[in-house]
Amino acid sequence: MINKLVANIKKTNAPIVVGLDPMLDYVPDQVKAKAFAECGETLEGAAEAIWQFNKEIVDKTYDLIPAVKPQIAMYEQFGIPGLMAFKKTVDYCKEKGLVVIGDIKRGDIGSTSVAYAVGHIGKVKVGEKSYAPFDEDFVTVNPYLGSDGINPFIDVCKEEKKGLFILVKTSNPSSGEFQDLLVDGRPLYELVGEKVAQWGEDCMGDEYSYIGAVVGATYPEMGKVLRKIMPKSYILVPAYGAQGGRGKDLVHFFNEDGLGAIVNSSRGIITAYKQEKYARFGAEHFGDASRAAVEDMIADISQALN
Template sequence: MEIDISISALSNSQAPQAHFADRLIASIRQKGNPVCVGLDPRLEQIPEFIKERQIKNYGRTVEAAANSLLEFNQGIIDAVADVVPCVKPQSAFYEQYGFIGSWVFEQTCKYAQDKGLIVIADVKRNDIGSTAEAYAKAYLDDVTVFDETFPGMSVDALTVTPYLGYDGVKPFIELAKKKAKGLFILLKTSNPSSGDLQDQLLDERVAEGFGTEGRLTNYELMAHLMESWGADEVGESGYSFVGAVVGATYPKQATRLRQILPETFFLVPGYGAQGGRAEDVKPCFNDDGLGAIVSSSRDIIFAYQENPEFPPTAYAEAARAAALAMAQELRT
């Protein structure tokens, strides 16, 4: 695979972006739904005609695999760009192929942005001090070297793990605020064992510190801490640029988190293949019908495998149909 790494320096006259939450809401309203398509490509599920074409070009190599992922993703993006507001590529599905996979991840993000989609990088990064700052720059900023600035990955938002405490999150918050980007902090995740830590009850004295009674769970404590992180930077829409990851598989917990975080956008994974249903995600939304985006990956991008109306060559059309069907489910 020929990777073009020649990059031109950026102009200093770039127009500032609107607040992240305002941009997200504008896209949701334009498309008429809160569907987020997860771009988690699995090589074994990519149509054979794509892989055969890339093997012909590159042989049975990692390059052929990487180009298969990219071609597949571009087809999905082309098919859904006018019907959904955002996409969420999961970095692990790319990083497993080495540096070429990371290149495909970046190219996928840029391609989606060029098509007008908001891109949420699902990377779940976190560390402390200068390391967290470097992670934040890697995904949210341009690249400055030798007194010149060049385009970086600069996605619209990314997922962040908060359990190292505030000093591990602060660099992401500061840069996201400066660059009009968004963050989604992991609060109550959709995996079955999330309760091993997130649902554990804390001492009553912890709740007293937040003016509440009884005992808080770990995820409730994290929500109270997170409440202040983006409170000073709320968009015209009334929502913060700091969002939360709240799994579709836990509607009871989502109800509680919505009470604590009325100005917070929820990124809701776990819809479809993981068991989340339209009824389960209703607590994630506010009374204004906003406040959440609902993510589905396998049920959309590999829909052709479950729908006999679509042959493998029509995988992108199948994905579009699945995204529209999900949007309709969420409206009911």
């Protein structure tokens, strides 16, 4: 799957990923009204609204982008109907040729990690049959529990040709509370980064490992160091746009081959229609506003990389 991700990035010339993180507030009124008219102001209605919202954004952007990253929390908050919308979104994006990174940040141990892994990127056995319940291409994973938590995911990745992005340095202001603590003079996130590089050694695609890392755009200096520590790991870089990152901050997340990083924007793309810059589209044409925002994001990052 890492090979498909790299191929998609080369084809689109766009090392970006659109975060499909639909809060209900993000969904234009006309989309909500239609969904509520059909299903009521229910969890089903909310799920229908976010699904229709996603579908329009994917339809208007899929030819420009290599990948999407649905954040499962935004669906899980609407219970079972929300998770059905998550699954529908995953399937639809795959039909469109996109690589799907499930932003699930799971992490547990032993048989529990196995269960998450088979549920999201593998197959679960039921009697003589087997099923791929959520079937994302990549998932994000939390490393706090150590190798016992990560290895079951890696095993499933090897079997299914899927991939991981392991949290190393997250984009939020308080990420340093634990991640920056110094261990023998070196911050914890560097040690986690070293582990990611180790875990990834045995998991090479053609050019890159399918064991990647998450490093927030808000910490470009740390990204520069981590890039060197994990030369063969793809870095998923959240927090471009709404959370503060800009193209010029991102250069050092990439390798000299122009590859090695994929930059996520969620709000910046999916709520583009609410921003002054794209207000001309109006809420009616929110998908076109997202397309324009994707084009601007690609231009910003290309310029920074050239």
